[in-house]
Amino acid sequence: MTAATSPHGSAVHDVWRFRELWRSLVVRNLKVKYQRSLLGFVWTLLNPLLTVAVLVTIFTYVVRIPIPGYWAFVLSGYFVWSFVQQMLSTGTYVLAEHAPLRRSVAFPSEVLVLAAAASRLVEFAVELALALTALVLFLHGGVPASYALLPLLVGIQALLAVGLTMPLACLSVFYRDVQHALPVVLLVLFYACPVFYPASLVPEAARSVYLLNPIAALLTLYHTVLYEGRWPSAVLLGGTSAAAVGIAWLGYAVFNRYKRLFAEIV
Amino acid sequence: MKDSAAVLCRDVVKRFYHYEHRTTSLREFFIRSVLGRPIHVRRASFTLQDFELRVERGDAVALIGDNGSGKSTALRLIAGIYAPTAGVIETRGRLAAVIELGVGFNPELTGAENVALYAAVMGLTRREIAQRSPEIVAFADLGDFIHEPVKYYSSGMQARLAFSVALCVRPDVLLLDEVLAVGDQGFRARCVERLQDFRRGGGTLIVVSHDVDTVRQLCERAVWLDRGRVRLAGPLDAVAHAYAGTVGSTTA
Numbered sequence: 025m026t027a028a029t030s031p032h033g034s035a036v037h038d039v040w041r042f043r044e045l046w047r048s049l050v051v052r053n054l055k056v057k058y059q060r061s062l063l064g065f066v067w068t069l070l071n072p073l074l075t076v077a078v079l080v081t082i083f084t085y086v087v088r089i090p091i092p093g094y095w096a097f098v099l100s101g102y103f104v105w106s107f108v109q110q111m112l113s114t115g116t117y118v119l120a121e122h123a124p125l126r127r128s129v130a131f132p133s134e135v136l137v138l139a140a141a142a143s144r145l146v147e148f149a150v151e152l153a154l155a156l157t158a159l160v161l162f163l164h165g166g167v168p169a170s171y172a173l174l175p176l177l178v179g180i181q182a183l184l185a186v187g188l189t190m191p192l193a194c195l196s197v198f199y200r201d202v203q204h205a206l207p208v209v210l211l212v213l214f215y216a217c218p219v220f221y222p223a224s225l226v227p228e229a230a231r232s233v234y235l236l237n238p239i240a241a242l243l244t245l246y247h248t249v250l251y252e253g254r255w256p257s258a259v260l261l262g263g264t265s266a267a268a269v270g271i272a273w274l275g276y277a278v279f280n281r282y283k284r285l286f287a288e289i290v
Numbered sequence: 291m292k293d294s295a296a297v298l299c300r301d302v303v304k305r306f307y308h309y310e311h312r313t314t315s316l317r318e319f320f321i322r323s324v325l326g327r328p329i330h331v332r333r334a335s336f337t338l339q340d341f342e343l344r345v346e347r348g349d350a351v352a353l354i355g356d357n358g359s360g361k362s363t364a365l366r367l368i369a370g371i372y373a374p375t376a377g378v379i380e381t382r383g384r385l386a387a388v389i390e391l392g393v394g395f396n397p398e399l400t401g402a403e404n405v406a407l408y409a410a411v412m413g414l415t416r417r418e419i420a421q422r423s424p425e426i427v428a429f430a431d432l433g434d435f436i437h438e439p440v441k442y443y444s445s446g447m448q449a450r451l452a453f454s455v456a457l458c459v460r461p462d463v464l465l466l467d468e469v470l471a472v473g474d475q476g477f478r479a480r481c482v483e484r485l486q487d488f489r490r491g492g493g494t495l496i497v498v499s500h501d502v503d504t505v506r507q508l509c510e511r512a513v514w515l516d517r518g519r520v521r522l523a524g525p526l527d528a529v530a531h532a533y534a535g536t537v538g539s540t541t542a
Binding site for chain 1: 306313314315316317319366369370371372373385387388389394395396398399403406407408410411412413414415416419
């Protein structure tokens with residue numbers, strides 16, 4: 025019953041066909057955000073660095089978290105959390121932001137989410153480079169072998185974030201209060217994930233359940249690889265990778281099912 | 291698909307609903323679910339019914355009719371922006387649509403940046419965009435405004451830019467919605483000229499308008515839509531004549 029040819033059908037190759045749109049949306053996102061603001065790229069770093077500074081001060085001098093080099097611990101996970109958090113927030117408005125474009129041209133809406141992810145990844149890369157420099161120079165005094173896993177971790181992170189953002193973006197089209205509900209969820213998630221405390225402080229009995237949260241698992245992987253400079257357990261790495269792939273697949277399936285209705289929702 | 295038609299619509303139905311109650315928040319969704327109330331209360335308010343259209347490659351067809359007769363809905367369906375409730379829509383080749391003039395532009399970006407974005411949305415590669423940008427900019431003829439953010443443009447200027455992009459992506463099928471209503475006389479004349487060129491080059495054109503005179507310069511055939519149904523289809527003059535006969539008289 026559905027229509028057959030080019031603007032009407034849609035699949036993964038469609039996303040590839042619109043790669044140029046993807047690329048120019050990324051450039052556009054970054055441009056709109058930074059080009060016309062005075063400090064430019066410095067702004068991306070200021071906010072997360074300030075948060076890191078606050079966390080480090082509080083949990084080193086006030087509430088003492090007993091791990092050596094606490095600053096390095098926070099630095100090795102905070103940007104990952106901030107990436108996930110920003111992706112989810114973006115998901116609640118990205119489709120509404122481009123509503124006029126979606127109503128006047130037919131193109132696969134997932135490109136909008138993917139472009140948002142790609143532009144966030146560019147910002148993340150800058151933050152990560154900074155964190156890596158500090159960790160290598162002041163913590164390890166060299167590059168630990170475990171850092172070879174970084175590309176895999178970033179891959180998991182991207183799949184996970186996109187997989188969670190797609191259904192959220194869908195939901196936001198139909199229900200407008202999603203964007204007001206999300207900060208509450210994020211607040212809970214912030215405490216439910218090892219951002220300012222290590223997963224090792226979670227009681228042994230509860231830890232396996234705790235790590236069922238893929239974001240918590242991802243952060244633990246980052247801590248093991250970047251902060252401890254050790255290889256993570258194969259179970260955790262394999263499990264988290266599988267979860268990321270599964271979530272991305274499921275999220276895309278949900279998005280694909282509902283996206284044909286987007287243009288009609290005003 | 292053995293059919294050679296550039297655009298083919300068969301038994302297309304598109305239903306829109308009037309919502310007596312529409313749940314737009316999660317909170318309400320939960321409350322209504324708990325209370326066992328319906329999530330949405332709606333009834334069909336407008337239906338494009340049994341829409342049939344066959345446009346051969348190189349042909350030009352006008353969709354005419356009163357406001358709210360379903361012309362723009364039909365165009366959006368062909369463009370793939372709306373999904374049909376039922377029926378089959380097939381198009382061949384690259385398709386460009388100018389619908390809701392200019393509003394697809396990002397107000398913060400300059401005209402030139404929007405051209406690149408718009409051309410990308412239409413599926414052009416980076417090299418093609420770079421090649422055609424000067425042509426697009428020249429045709430829109432906006433002078434130095436091309437480097438100003440689009441938020442400073444008048445609606446006529448936005449229309450010119452949108453039209454230029456749509457033409458310069460060299461589509462096989464071009465869909466225009468009331469495009470020629472905006473823009474000044476000079477630009478309109480140039481548009482008509484370009485559209486005639488486009489057709490000579492084998493381009494297929496579908497135009498939506500309630501101004502029969504503009505359409506006469508471009509199309510030979512017309513489809514008259516009346517409250518969601520095809521009332522008459524055929525040579526433009528015959529259809530336009532029949533349509534003109536009803537304008538002003540109240541149809542109950």
